[in-house]
Amino acid sequence: MIKSSINEQASALPRRAAPLEVRDLTVAYHEKPVLWDVDLSIPEGQLCAIVGPNGAGKSTLIKAVLGLIPKASGTVQFFGQPLEAARRRIGYVPQRSSVDWDFPTNALDVVLMGLYGRLGWFRRPGKAEREAAMHALEQVGLTAFAHRQIAQLSGGQQQRVFLARALAQASDLYFMDEPFAGVDAVTEAAILQVMRELKKQGKTVVVVHHDLETVRDYFDHLTLLNVQVIASGPLEQTFTPENLKATYGERMSVGVGR
């Protein structure tokens, strides 16, 4: 009820704040900028791809907006608020290789970590959290693996554990860094299913993606990135041969006009 009334008002309001609004973002690890003057606006309730060659700064973009690495300049707003105020509404699925899978813990425990933000300092997860975590594992089809040591999961299963952890966060905006990297067709379908379910619930999902063949099938919104933003907008407008050429250089001409 409340939600629908807000939606009705939305048209009357000047403009509802976008889930992610980036202005003039520049990031440099050393002297050379890795991201240069990035402007970006991610629309609500859509599946959004960030695409670009290796080293384009895609992971850096996500880490910088989430405050995990320092910005040289620029502002970032989530739902019209600064990061601190919006933390609870943001979920993050890092690249799988970013953690040590030999850590002594099991799948359920990793998913529970997604709920730590809600718990805050000192409070420990209890029965309610464990149930929420099990529910998240169920959504990605890993119920049977809840108590499996994480090193003994396959790569695709580890990826799904990360996804379940993000689901458990119950966020409004999700960032996923290459969730489809190195997974088989079945896992890819399972992950896509979850993303579409999130979209149905009105959530916004931002995905770093590498496979140009599937961009058209999977996403509504596309941002082409190579240090700078080459193009960003609805898929029909941005997924063009010219833009891809500008992003990847001359040698690229993949699957656009099929």
Next chain:
Amino acid sequence: MSSDFVIVLTAIFVSTASALLGSFLVLRRMALMADAISHAVLPGIVLAFWVSGGERATAPALLGAAAAGLLTVTLVEWLTRTGRIKNDAAIGLVFPALFSLGVLAVSLYFRNVHLDLDAVLYGEIAYAPFNTLEAFGLNLGPESLWIMGGLTLVNLLFVLLFYKELKLSTFDAGLAAALGFLPAVLHYALMSLVSLTAVGAFQSVGAILIVAFLIIPPATAYLLTQRLPVMIALAVLVGAVSSVLGYVLAILLDASIAGMMATVAGLLFGLAWLFSPVGGVLTARNRRERQRREFAARLLLAHLAHHDRPVPAREVLEEFGWSPAFLAQAQQWAQREGLLAGDPNGLRLTARGAALAGERP
């Protein structure tokens, strides 16, 4: 209090305080940092002695050492962040520099003070009962017990209170930061406590045993379990066993106490490395061999199932290209399981063996 008891209890406090923090160091792949900190605290101690006028002064020494420990961590992080050298190289640069600074300072200014280098490296746990703490004219008992007991309590509280936050920032610092849990602050808090523990234990057990206690029991526990709380508990246990057993052996063999404790810890690690049920080298090899034997036996059963007559061993050897010894092993296993009959004319399935061979593996 008997002096045996004081020595062993001091060692148990040192090993417990170390195991609690060391577990997280090992999981963060920062074992080398323990080494660095426990050596680099020396200039801090020297500075504190100098400031306090060369008297025995525990509080300034603790503070100075903690500062030196933090300086080490900060320098290492800063060097790594410049991106020109890797983390291990940065540690290798920083700690010999700080340690030698400390050694220089000791040899230049404190020739007559009771900071001598042997004691720094190897400690003198045997003297633990004799340095007593006095306050308000009362003899409160051995100082080392008070210091290490206090540090053990502080470390225990730290790990208990921040268990969830430590676990998260150790496993995935990115998520910890994204959820607002300040992993950098926790990191420096952990390192401060490592520095404090190192210097608290310094006088009694020396730098070498501190490093041994910080790393070896957690590394041993890591091999024995796949659950973090169990790992921490086991690390504490391994440390305590090393302390007690090390002391007893040192007395029996009239050897260095600290040295014997480190040796026992090392031996326990070796045992875990070989025999751990989770990932022990010998355990894994035995399991592989058993699996190989069972697999061979299954192949054998499937082969025999195609024959109504007993099959001579020679024929099987030719068919699979096995060595006679290997066939004998597979045969033995299958016979023990009641799958093969002991027929003098060759190899023959029992009824159970035939049933098993018929079923898809």
